Amino acid sequence: MAEKITPRSENYSDWYIDIVTQAKLADYSPVRGSMVIRPRGYAIWEKVQSALDTMFKETGHENAYFPLLIPEEFMRREAEHVEGFAPELAVVTHGGGQELDEPLVIRPTSETIIWSMYKKWIQSYRDLPLLINQWANVMRWEKRTRLFLRTSEFLWQEGHTAHATAEEAEEETKTMLNVYKTFAEEYMALPVLTGVKSENEKFAGAIDTYAIEALMQDGKALQAGTSHFLGQNFAKAFDVSFQNKEGKLEHVWASSWGVSTRLIGALIMAHSDDSGLVLPPRLAPTKVAVVPIFRNKTKEQVMAYAEKIFGEIKEEVGGLPKSVILDTDEQNSPGWKFAEYEMLGVPVRVEIGPRDMENNKVMVVRRDTKEKILMDASEAPAKIPRLLEEIQQGLFQKAKAFREENSRTAESYDEFREIFSGDGGKGFVTAAWNGDPAVEDRIKGETKATIRVLPFGNEEEARGKTCIFTGEPAKHMAVFARAY
Amino acid sequence: MAEKITPRSENYSDWYIDIVTQAKLADYSPVRGSMVIRPRGYAIWEKVQSALDTMFKETGHENAYFPLLIPEEFMRREAEHVEGFAPELAVVTHGGGQELDEPLVIRPTSETIIWSMYKKWIQSYRDLPLLINQWANVMRWEKRTRLFLRTSEFLWQEGHTAHATAEEAEEETKTMLNVYKTFAEEYMALPVLTGVKSENEKFAGAIDTYAIEALMQDGKALQAGTSHFLGQNFAKAFDVSFQNKEGKLEHVWASSWGVSTRLIGALIMAHSDDSGLVLPPRLAPTKVAVVPIFRNKTKEQVMAYAEKIFGEIKEEVGGLPKSVILDTDEQNSPGWKFAEYEMLGVPVRVEIGPRDMENNKVMVVRRDTKEKILMDASEAPAKIPRLLEEIQQGLFQKAKAFREENSRTAESYDEFREIFSGDGGKGFVTAAWNGDPAVEDRIKGETKATIRVLPFGNEEEARGKTCIFTGEPAKHMAVFARAY
Numbered sequence: 001m002a003e004k005i006t007p008r009s010e011n012y013s014d015w016y017i018d019i020v021t022q023a024k025l026a027d028y029s030p031v032r033g034s035m036v037i038r039p040r041g042y043a044i045w046e047k048v049q050s051a052l053d054t055m056f057k058e059t060g061h062e063n064a065y066f067p068l069l070i071p072e073e074f075m076r077r078e079a080e081h082v083e084g085f086a087p088e089l090a091v092v093t094h095g096g097g098q099e100l101d102e103p104l105v106i107r108p109t110s111e112t113i114i115w116s117m118y119k120k121w122i123q124s125y126r127d128l129p130l131l132i133n134q135w136a137n138v139m140r141w142e143k144r145t146r147l148f149l150r151t152s153e154f155l156w157q158e159g160h161t162a163h164a165t166a167e168e169a170e171e172e173t174k175t176m177l178n179v180y181k182t183f184a185e186e187y188m189a190l191p192v193l194t195g196v197k198s199e200n201e202k203f204a205g206a207i208d209t210y211a212i213e214a215l216m217q218d219g220k221a222l223q224a225g226t227s228h229f230l231g232q233n234f235a236k237a238f239d240v241s242f243q244n245k246e247g248k249l250e251h252v253w254a255s256s257w258g259v260s261t262r263l264i265g266a267l268i269m270a271h272s273d274d275s276g277l278v279l280p281p282r283l284a285p286t287k288v289a290v291v292p293i294f295r296n297k298t299k300e301q302v303m304a305y306a307e308k309i310f311g312e313i314k315e316e317v318g319g320l321p322k323s324v325i326l327d328t329d330e331q332n333s334p335g336w337k338f339a340e341y342e343m344l345g346v347p348v349r350v351e352i353g354p355r356d357m358e359n360n361k362v363m364v365v366r367r368d369t370k371e372k373i374l375m376d377a378s379e380a381p382a383k384i385p386r387l388l389e390e391i392q393q394g395l396f397q398k399a400k401a402f403r404e405e406n407s408r409t410a411e412s413y414d415e416f417r418e419i420f421s422g423d424g425g426k427g428f429v430t431a432a433w434n435g436d437p438a439v440e441d442r443i444k445g446e447t448k449a450t451i452r453v454l455p456f457g458n459e460e461e462a463r464g465k466t467c468i469f470t471g472e473p474a475k476h477m478a479v480f481a482r483a484y
Numbered sequence: 485m486a487e488k489i490t491p492r493s494e495n496y497s498d499w500y501i502d503i504v505t506q507a508k509l510a511d512y513s514p515v516r517g518s519m520v521i522r523p524r525g526y527a528i529w530e531k532v533q534s535a536l537d538t539m540f541k542e543t544g545h546e547n548a549y550f551p552l553l554i555p556e557e558f559m560r561r562e563a564e565h566v567e568g569f570a571p572e573l574a575v576v577t578h579g580g581g582q583e584l585d586e587p588l589v590i591r592p593t594s595e596t597i598i599w600s601m602y603k604k605w606i607q608s609y610r611d612l613p614l615l616i617n618q619w620a621n622v623m624r625w626e627k628r629t630r631l632f633l634r635t636s637e638f639l640w641q642e643g644h645t646a647h648a649t650a651e652e653a654e655e656e657t658k659t660m661l662n663v664y665k666t667f668a669e670e671y672m673a674l675p676v677l678t679g680v681k682s683e684n685e686k687f688a689g690a691i692d693t694y695a696i697e698a699l700m701q702d703g704k705a706l707q708a709g710t711s712h713f714l715g716q717n718f719a720k721a722f723d724v725s726f727q728n729k730e731g732k733l734e735h736v737w738a739s740s741w742g743v744s745t746r747l748i749g750a751l752i753m754a755h756s757d758d759s760g761l762v763l764p765p766r767l768a769p770t771k772v773a774v775v776p777i778f779r780n781k782t783k784e785q786v787m788a789y790a791e792k793i794f795g796e797i798k799e800e801v802g803g804l805p806k807s808v809i810l811d812t813d814e815q816n817s818p819g820w821k822f823a824e825y826e827m828l829g830v831p832v833r834v835e836i837g838p839r840d841m842e843n844n845k846v847m848v849v850r851r852d853t854k855e856k857i858l859m860d861a862s863e864a865p866a867k868i869p870r871l872l873e874e875i876q877q878g879l880f881q882k883a884k885a886f887r888e889e890n891s892r893t894a895e896s897y898d899e900f901r902e903i904f905s906g907d908g909g910k911g912f913v914t915a916a917w918n919g920d921p922a923v924e925d926r927i928k929g930e931t932k933a934t935i936r937v938l939p940f941g942n943e944e945e946a947r948g949k950t951c952i953f954t955g956e957p958a959k960h961m962a963v964f965a966r967a968y
Contacts, residue, residue: 039546
C-alpha cells in the first residue's frame with residue numbers, strides 16, 4: 001500500500017519528492033547528485049523520446065553519437081562557454097591505470113566536440129545544412145539537486161545544426177522552439193510561454209537563447225526547453241568554414257537545442273494532486289487499468305466478464321502491451337488497488353463487480369477529476385479512447401486556466417515587490433524594464449524573481465512605457481517569475 | 485564519388501576501415517579510443533535497438549537508467565570483477581572544481597551500481613523476479629582500438645535480473661542467449677554458435693558465461709553477445725537478500741547480458757564486399773533507392789514516371805520515411821549514384837530510364853548478388869518486398885554455407901597446428917580438450933587460437949575421447965578459433 005503523500009498545502013517540495021519516490025519514478029543513488037530512473041519513470045521518458053524523435057525526423061534531422069569525454073582544452077576555446085561551464089565540470093584524470101597527459105571532461109553539453117568533427121565534415125555549401133541530434137547523458141556538477149529537476153547527471157537530447165547563413169540558422173532555432181512548444185502543449189498538456197532569454201539567463205556561448213517556460217502549481221516557473229542561435233561563435237572557435245556558391249570561404253552558422261529528463265519533473269508538478277501522480281494520457285505508459293471486484297463465489301464469472309471487456313478495451317485503445325492492463329492479483333483488496341492506480345497516475349480505471357456484471361455495466365473512473373461514470377459494458381470500449389482524449393484536453397485547459405489566473409502585470413516596483421513578498425512562487429508578472437542586466441540582478445536579489453522570457457514582439461509593446469524599476473524609458477515588457 | 489576501397493584479398497583490415505569510413509558509418513574522434521557514430525551508422529544502431537527492445541519487452545523486461553559514475557570502492561567488492569576491470573577503468577578525480585573525497589569510475593559495466601540499488605528494492609520473494617534492462621554508454625580504456633569492434637567508449641544494452649532461485653536465474657540466462665541468437669540470425673542474417681565460455685574467457689564475476697559466436701569473412705570469430713549466470717556473487721558483495729515463501733532469508737540469484745555497437749562491426753564484416761557495405765534488409769535504414777535516368781529532353785516525363793513508381797514501392801515496403809528514397813539529384817550521373825548506393829549498402833536499387841518508361845519496365849538491381857532483374861512496372865512494387873525477404877534469407881544462407889566450409893575437426897595437435905599456421909583467421913576448429921586452462925593458454929600462445937565456446941552437450945561427445953593437446957582423457961569438445 002502506498003504510504004501517505006505530504007499534501008501540497010503543507011509542503012510542496014515534500015509533496016513532489018513523495019510522488020517521485022512513492023510512484024517509483026526515480027530513486028536516490030549512492031553517487032552524490034546522480035539519480036536512478038526506475039522503470040516507471042523511464043517508461044515515461046521513452047514516451048517523451050518517441051514523440052520528440054518522430055518530430056525531429058519529420059523536420060529533417062538525423063541522430064548520431066559523439067564521445068562522452070571532451071579534451072579540457074576544447075572547452076576553453078569559446079570564452080563565454082568555458083566561463084559558464086567550468087565550475088560544473090567532472091574531470092577524468094586517469095585512464096587504464098595511468099595519469100592522462102591531458103585531462104578529459106565529461107560532456108556538460110557537446111558543442112565543442114561536435115564542432116571539432118564538423119570541421120572534418122564541412123567543406124562546401126553542398127555539405128550544408130547539417131541537421132544532427134544526439135540522445136545522450138550529460139554531467140553538470142550540481143551542489144543542490146532534486147530528483148528529475150536538477151541532477152548532476154541527466155539524460156537529454158541535444159540538436160546541433162550547421163547552416164550557410166545567419167537567417168537559416170535563426171529559422172532553425174525558431175523551428176525547434178516551436179517543436180518544443182507543440183510537444184509541451186499537445187503531449188505534456190502543458191501551456192508554455194515562448195520568447196528570448198535576457199543576457200543574464202542565456203546559454204553560455206549563444207548569441208540568443210529562446211525558451212519555453214511553464215508554470216508549476218506552486219506558482220514557480222520552470223524552463224522546459226531551450227533553443228540557441230549560436231551565430232559563428234563555435235565555427236570560429238573550431239575554425240569551421242565552407243566555400244559558398246560564389247567560391248568564397250565563410251564561417252558556418254549554428255544552432256543548438258535541447259530538452260532533458262527535467263521534463264518529467266515538470267509533468268509531475270504541473271498536473272499531480274495529493275493522491276499521487278496525474279499523467280496526460282498521451283505520455284502515460286499505462287492508460288487504462290481494469291480492476292475486477294469479486295468474492296470467492298463470484299470470482300470465476302466476474303473474471304471471465306472482466307477479461308472479455310479488457311480485451312475489447314485493449315483493442316480500441318491500442319499501443320504497447322502495457323497500455324491497458326488487467327489486474328488479476330488476489331493478494332490486495334480492490335480498495336488498495338484503486339489507491340495504488342491513483343498513486344501511479346493511470347488516467348482511467350475500470351471497476352467491474354458482480355452487480356455491474358448482472359446489469360451489463362462497468363464503472364469508469366477518471367484519474368484527473370475522480371469522476372465516476374457508469375457505462376454500458378457494450379459502449380465502454382469505444383467510449384474510453386474518447387474519454388482519454390477528453391482527459392488530455394482537460395488537463396491542458398486546467399493548466400492554462402491556472403496560468404491565466406496567475407499571470408498579471410505590475411505597474412510599479414511597489415506593486416511588483418508586493419506580489420513577490422513572502423515565500424513560494426507568485427506566477428508570471430509582466431513589467432516594463434529598461435534592459436539593463438544590473439537592474440535584473442538587483443531585482444533578483446530583492447525579490448528572487450528573474451526574467452523568464454522577453455516575449456516575441458515585446459519591444460513594440462514597451463515603446464513609450466517607463467521602466468518600473470528605474471523610471472527610465474522601457475526597452476522590454478519582460479515576464480518575471482521565481483523559477484526552478 | 486566514393487574513393488577506392490582496398491580489396492579484401494589485399495588487406496582485410498584496411499578493407500573494413502575503408503567501408504566504415506567511406507560509407508560514413510563512423511569516424512575517428514579527437515579523443516583517443518573514442519569514435520563518432522555518424523548518422524548512417526547510428527541509423528543501423530536504431531534498427532538494432534528497436535528490434536532487440538521489442539524482444540526484451542516481449543520477454544517481460546523493463547528499461548531503467550542507472551548512474552554513469554560508480555564509487556571506486558564498489559568495484560572492489562567482488563574479487564574477480566575488480567581484477568578483470570581495474571586495468572580498463574577511467575577515473576573521475578575532480579568535480580565542480582574540487583578534488584573528490586573518493587574517486588568515481590565511469591561504468592565499464594553496471595553490476596555493482598545496480599546491485600547496490602537492488603539492495604534497496606528487494607526484500608521479499610514478492611519483489612522477484614526483477615527484470616531490468618538499460619541502454620547506455622560504457623567505457624573500457626583500450627590500448628588498441630578499431631572502429632565499432634573495440635573502442636574505449638561504446639553503446640550497449642545491459643540486462644540485470646534478480647531471481648529467487650538458481651534455476652530461474654539460469655533459465656533467464658539461457659532465454660536471453662536465445663533472444664540474441666534469434667536476433668543475430670533473423671535480423672543480422674548471421675548464423676551463430678552458442679555455448680559456454682571456458683574459465684579463461686568468461687566474464688569477470690560470473691559463474692558461467694554463455695555466448696553467441698559468429699564467423700567473419702576472414703575466418704576469424706567474433707563474440708557477438710554474452711549472457712552471464714552470476715550466481716549469488718553480486719548479491720553477496722552488496723548484501724542483497726530476500727525473505728522466501730517460508731520466511732527464511734536467502735541471497736538473491738542473478739543474471740546479466742549484453743550486446744553492443746560491436747554488432748555493427750560484425751554486420752559489416754559478415755556480408756560486405758569490395759564494392760562496399762552489404763546490409764540485410766531488416767536492418768537497412770534505406771531498403772530501396774529509386775534512381776531515374778534522364779537527359780534534358782526526357783527529364784520531365786521520366787521524373788513523373790519514376791515518382792509514380794516510387795510512391796507505389798513506398799506503399800508496399802512501408803517503414804520509416806527514409807525506408808524508400810527517390811534520388812532527384814541532378815549534380816551526379818546515374819553511374820556515380822549506382823556506385824554510391826552500392827557503397828552505402830542499399831539492398832535494392834531501381835533504375836528507371838526513358839526506354840524502361842516506354843516499355844513499362846523498371847530495372848531492379850540486388851545489392852548482394854548484383855543481379856539485374858527487368859520487371860514490369862506494374863508488378864515491381866508488389867515483388868520488391870518479396871525480393872527484400874529473399875535477399876535477407878540469401879545473406880543468411882551464404883553466411884551459413886561459409887561457416888560450414890570453414891568449420892572442421894582436428895584429430896591431432898599436429899593437424900590443429902597445421903590449420904592455424906600462418907596469418908589470418910582459419911575458421912572454427914573443434915578439438916577434444918582436457919579442460920585445463922593452462923593448456924588453453926599454451927595453445928593460444930602457440931597458435932593464437934582460443935576457445936570460442938564449449939557447445940551445449942559437448943561433454944557427452946567428449947566421453948571416451950583423448951585430449952589432442954595432452955593425450956589425457958578429454959572433458960570437452962571445444963570450438964577454437966582466432967578471434968576479434
